[in-house]
Amino acid sequence: MRFQRLIFAVILACGVSACAKDVTGVTNTPPPLAYVRYINAVSDTFNMDFRAVDQVSYSPPFLNTLFRGLGEGNYQGYQAGSRHIRIFLDPAPANTSVPVDPAVVSTIMVDTTVAFAAGTYYTLVHVGSARAGAAVKEKLWIITDALPTQTATTVAYRIINAAPVQGAVDVYVRGDGTTALSGTPTASLAFQSASSYLTQSPGALVIRLTAPGTLTAVGAAAGYTLQAGTAGTTLADPIFGSAQGGSVLTAFIFDASVVGSKAVQFATPGVVYFPDRQPARTTSP
Numbered sequence: 001m002r003f004q005r006l007i008f009a010v011i012l013a014c015g016v017s018a019c020a021k022d023v024t025g026v027t028n029t030p031p032p033l034a035y036v037r038y039i040n041a042v043s044d045t046f047n048m049d050f051r052a053v054d055q056v057s058y059s060p061p062f063l064n065t066l067f068r069g070l071g072e073g074n075y076q077g078y079q080a081g082s083r084h085i086r087i088f089l090d091p092a093p094a095n096t097s098v099p100v101d102p103a104v105v106s107t108i109m110v111d112t113t114v115a116f117a118a119g120t121y122y123t124l125v126h127v128g129s130a131r132a133g134a135a136v137k138e139k140l141w142i143i144t145d146a147l148p149t150q151t152a153t154t155v156a157y158r159i160i161n162a163a164p165v166q167g168a169v170d171v172y173v174r175g176d177g178t179t180a181l182s183g184t185p186t187a188s189l190a191f192q193s194a195s196s197y198l199t200q201s202p203g204a205l206v207i208r209l210t211a212p213g214t215l216t217a218v219g220a221a222a223g224y225t226l227q228a229g230t231a232g233t234t235l236a237d238p239i240f241g242s243a244q245g246g247s248v249l250t251a252f253i254f255d256a257s258v259v260g261s262k263a264v265q266f267a268t269p270g271v272v273y274f275p276d277r278q279p280a281r282t283t284s285p
Contacts, residue, residue, distance in 0.1 A: 030058065030077075031058060031079045031080065032079070032080040032118030032119070033058065033077040033078060033079060033080060033118060033119075034077075034078050034079075034080045034116035034117060034118060034119070034120050034121075034122060035075040035076065035077060035078070035120070035121045035122065036075065036076055036077075036078045036116065036121075036122045036124060037062075037070065037071055037073075037074050037075045037076065037122070037123055037124065038050040038062040038065060038070070038071035038124050038126065039065075039069070039070055039071070039123060039124070039125045039126065039162065039252060039274075040065040040066060040067055040068070040069050040071075040126050041067070041068070041125055041126055041127045041128075041162040041163070041252070041254055041255070042067060042109075042126055042127070042128060042129065042130055042138050042263070043067055043129070043165070043254070043255045043256065043257050043258050043261070043263050044129050044130055044131050044134075044257070044258035044261040044262075044263055045089065045109075045130040045131075045261060045262050045263055046089045046090055046091045046262045046263070047064045047065055047066045047067070047069075047089075047090040047091070047092070048064075048065050048087050048088065048089065048090055048109065048126060049061060049062070049063050049064065049065070049087065049088045049089075049090045050062040050063075050065065050071055050085070050087050050124070050126075051085070051086055051087075051088070052078065052083050052084065052085055053084050053085070053086050054083060054084040055079070057079070058077060058078060058079035059078060059079065059083070060073065060076045060077075060078075062076075063090065064090045064092060065090075066263075066264045067254075067257060067263040067264045067266075068252075068254045068264065068266065068270070068272050069264075070274045074274070074275065075121060078116055079116075080116050080117060080118035080119075081115070081116065082113055082114070082115050083113065083114050083115075083116055084112075084113050085110070085111075085112055085113070085114050085124075085140070086108050086110065086111050086112075087108070087109045087110040087126060087140070088106065088107060088108055088109065089107040089109060091262065109126075109130060109138060110126065110138065110139065110140050112140055114140075114142060120144060120145075121144075121145040121147055122142060122143065122144060122145060123142075123143040123145055123160075123250070124140055124141070124142055124143075125140070125141040125143065125160070125162050125252075126138065126139075126140055126141075127139060127140075127141050127162050127164060127192065128164060129164070129165075129258075131258070135164065135165075136164035136165075136191075141162070141192055143160070143194065145276070146197075147197075147248060147276055147277060148197045148199075148248060150246045150248060150277055150279070150280065151245070151246065152245045152246045152279070152280065153201070153202075153245050154199045154200065154201060154202070154245060154246075155199065155200055155201070155202050155205070155242055155244070155245065155246075155247045155248075155249075156197045156198070156199045156247070156248045156249070157173075157197065157198055157199075157200075157205065157226075157248070157249050157250065157251060157273075158194055158195045158196060158197045158198065158250050158251070159171050159186075159187055159189060159194065159195045159207065159250070159251045159252075159253065159271075160189075160193075160194040160195075160250055160251070160252050160253065161189040161190065161191050161192065161193055161194070161253045162191075162192070162252050162253060162254055163191060163253045163254055163255040163269055164191045164192070164255065165255040165256070165269075166191075166218065166253070166255050166256075166269040167190070167191050168188070168189065168190045168191065168212045169188075169189055169209045169210065169211070169212065169218055169253065170185035170187075170188050170209070170210045170211070170212055170213070170214075171185055171186050171187040171188070171189060171195070171207060171208070171209060171253075172185050172186055172207070172208045172209075172210065172223075173186040173198070173200075173205060173206070173207055173208075174206050174208065174223070175203065175204045175205070175206065176204060176206055177206045177208065177220075177221075177222035177223035177225065178222065181208060181210065181215050182215075185210070186198070188212060189253070197248070202242065202243045202244060202245045202247075203242060203243060204225070204226075204228075204242060204243075205225070205226040205242035206222075206223040206224065206225045206226070207223055207224045207226075207251055207271050208221075208222075208223035208224075209223075209253065209269065209271070218268075218269055219268045219269045219270050219271070220268070220270065224251070224270065224271035224273075226241060226242040226249070226251070226273050227239075227241045227242070227273070228241045228242060228243035228244070229241015229242065229243055229244035229247060229279070230244070231244060232279070232281040237278065237281050238278065238279045238280075238281060239278070240275040240277075240278050240279060244279045245279060246277075246278075246279030246280050247275065247277070247278070247279050248275070248276040248277040249273050249274065249275050249276055250273070250274055250276055251271050251272070251273050252271065252272050252273075252274065253269065253270075253271055254266070254269060254270055254271070254272060255269055256268050256269050256270075
């Protein structure tokens, strides 16, 4: 009897295995993907939810993105083609379960269609103002990213002006925030413009902003110092930074927050850095 039960169990297991093989034998090949990230540069309202509303698969949302924030996950794979994108208000504070008014959270701020090409990287910057009468009404600024080749001996960076209220600035990139500025600025950027990628040896990187054609400081007089980053170990990947060769990053210029608005409050225009590519691990586990 025990032997018969064993034979029956073996037959049953083989049958289940065969069924599983039939089910899992279907090959699920991902579609062609573009790589998309979302930046919230709207200085006068709640956090934002970025969603593709045409399909769920290969369409990860960027939720509860605060002003001057990068949508969680940075670049995400999106199915290429014409995609229907909507951005909604998200009044819940980050990382909480505070109840929200359904009428607010369903408010559509941007409703547009974007054509994503397979294999291409995009930065989608939500710029402008949510308030009536603003000089620049909110909109989605779509940047096609031509990311440079990484090299372990250099740091590559670019600067993007996402500040419509501040407007044009001169940008000086220096090794510290104390030496008096002089000479030609590293870049002169109007609102909604970007520098090309620049490179330097790993080390200190400080961005200082001035009014166009002057040395009058905008924002922090001492500038904005990029984090040095962290070298990789056998247990952890490196973290991008000016001292970590192979880092590729973008520095975004943002407006001050509108005082009293629901946006996270910043008293002056400022610069925030986000990684485009992390440096490669140089040590073996």
